[in-house]
Amino acid sequence: MSLDYDLRKMVNRELNFPAETNGDLSGVVQTMIWATIPVGIGEITTANALEFHRRMTMWINQVGPIFNRMTDDGPVPIIPTYNQVMAATGLRTNASPKTRHKFWKDFERAYFG
Numbered sequence: 001m002s003l004d005y006d007l008r009k010m011v012n013r014e015l016n017f018p019a020e021t022n023g024d025l026s027g028v029v030q031t032m033i034w035a036t037i038p039v040g041i042g043e044i045t046t047a048n049a050l051e052f053h054r055r056m057t058m059w060i061n062q063v064g065p066i067f068n069r070m071t072d073d074g075p076v077p078i079i080p081t082y083n084q085v086m087a088a089t090g091l092r093t094n095a096s097p098k099t100r101h102k103f104w105k106d107f108e109r110a111y112f113g
Contacts, residue, residue: 009090016087027078031067040098053085
């Protein structure tokens with residue numbers, strides 16, 4: 001199944017998340033889009049932004065990065081801040097929703113094997 005996303009409801013997306021020099025979406029936005037799968041939250045709202053950020057940060061720090069920014073010293077993981085998640089309110093994907101319990105079970109399986 002493809003991961004579809006909709007950024008139309010994000011306020012000031014171009015201002016908050018300018019495109020990369022090659023025209024691609026910013027790495028921060030791409031990270032949040034792809035994070036919706038392991039996080040299990042398909043739409044970022046003001047009500048769930050903190051939970052989204054907690055799950056995403058935990059996943060990235062413990063399981064591994066979703067996206068990296070390439071530097072002269074090698075790849076650096078992109079870890080969106082809480083303020084960036086709040087600025088992405090309205091981002092929506094078709095990722096399957098997960099309860100907290102389901103997220104923790106998946107996290108445990110991915111981290112501990």
